[in-house]
Amino acid sequence: MTTNKNNSLGVLGPKNTFSYLAAYQFFTPEKFTKIRLYPTIASIFSAYNKGEISEIFVPVENFLHGSVAESLDGICAGNLPIQAVYEMKISPAFFVQESTKKEDIKEIFSHSQALAQCSNFIETQYPNAVITPTSSTAEAMRFMQKTINSAAIAPKEQLELQNVKILYKNCANTDENATRFAHIAHCETTELNMSTIQKKLKEGALVFYLEKDAPGNLESVLHLFTKNKINLTKIESRPTGKGFGEYLFFITYEYQIEEKNNFLTQLEQITSEYKLLGEYNIYK
Template sequence: MSESKPDLEKLRQNIDQIDQQIQDMINKRASYAQQVADVKQESASDGEKAVFYRPEREAQVLRKVMNRNQGPLDNESMARLFREIMSVCLALEEPMNIAYLGPEGTFTQAAAQKHFGHAVKTSPLATIDEVFREVESGSAHYGVVPVENSTEGMVNTTLDSFIHSTLTICGEVELRIHHNLLVGSNTRQESITRIYSHQQSLAQCRQWLDAHYPNADRVAVSSNSEAARRLQSEWNAAAIAGEVAAEIYDLQKLATNIEDNPHNTTRFLIVGREHVPASGEDKTSVIVSMKNKPGALYELLAPFYDAGIMLTRVETRPSRDGTWTYLFFIDFEGHESDAQIKGAMGRVEQIAVYLKKLGSYPKAVL
């Protein structure tokens, strides 16, 4: 034991020295970030507002972090650390307000924090339409909305909001959805007869609930956050919700990762007012309407096939402009500035009744 004490003390001294170096380097990085802000401000044209947040630049930085990582920390953990450093540095340039589909404590808030870090102000709104309006008006810099879940499918309200919106897609977030069974400080765990959650969460945990609480009433509420809030006044209830809700409402996790599908993932979109330059690994989203005739879908997809463009999503929605007419929401790999994308889009524009480009944006890094 006596021989190990000097070794332990030496290790702690080394850690303290490294901590000092890390702290000095973070502050040096922050100083450079402030200088970048000054240069951007001086370079902005008269009456034009400087753009401080650059999604393509941040994606490139995070990819470099992951590519050069040697461990023992895994790539995602290392990237998350840099994400927070970048977040606080950006806050020195311009504090940002991010609107998201609320209420507070939802997975959408978790997605906003994952993408922007914790140094931004997040504002919960009641509906997806409100998120779009808040960003369009300039009251929020960006918005975060869910667009699809690997288990439950597309979020149609988000797709419909793009039809008449002037906003563009600036980024995407993929969030692994882990559900927890939560209880409050006054919950009698042996007497749980009611379990609150959002309808989708109850569906995603059905098998676990059948095995562990077959006789408990499953009560669908407006959000998982609302489910967590209700526990403050009920002694015989539990809630299914995520990590953020547990922290906000100071709840205990009675069981973790109770979702039936361990790969359950939700994709969120970042919406804003600026177009995003290419980052090197990008996706593009468009809305297309075709004439209702035989072979219309084949004709639409042929330009992408001929150009060797990888489609990642094709979704169909009824058009509001006529009976039995449809809109195609298409996601594909590449940036709208790429030559093969320009060529394919030119061909689609010639045959489509309607074409709207929703934006090109970096692929999800975290």
């Protein structure tokens, strides 16, 4: 990877995506001026690997829909360090053109995550509508503006666009809907907007690999966490892309680990490879 020293921050754009709004809330105004907007999550990681940006801020998990696969794969593939996580409440609004009536809607645009978070609403209100995923909620708004009898699910801030209106202020499956965003960098997270966020808890993350078709390997790893009284908060397998049956495992855990060096030595002995991805604060 090319070293980049400009401290620029890659964020999923364009303006007023949920990622953009989360970055605006999480970082100071000075830090926010350093963001660069990219059309897809994959393009953000590509820019990081090319040295175009030195930091990343991407969605990693949703309260309703689970992990954001593109982000998790990018983090694990590059063994990238997580420095902080920000949890933001998500209230997706339902937009149409100014002249569109709610009974005329035939197609709904949005990012796949937003569509999943609003699946109950869509099934109840528009069961026959064509569902079209887009690379971002902002792109969904552009498609909606060009397509008659269509709608878009996006942040309410998109109301600043011309000739659009909100039919439903929040179409998420639950009012508790929230998404976590990870700040990824090789330096500690600074320039936080502490006037709008607060520390919630501390967490750690690691990724490990196991030998293919080795019975009991995963059980041995989980037993190691139990023996060391480490509370797992998440475990997820992801394909390595090397062949069927080849997986890596992403784990998050409560931060406190007694005798950490001894634990890591044991983990190294029962995995083919592991990598600590960070021990970080979660803010909300």
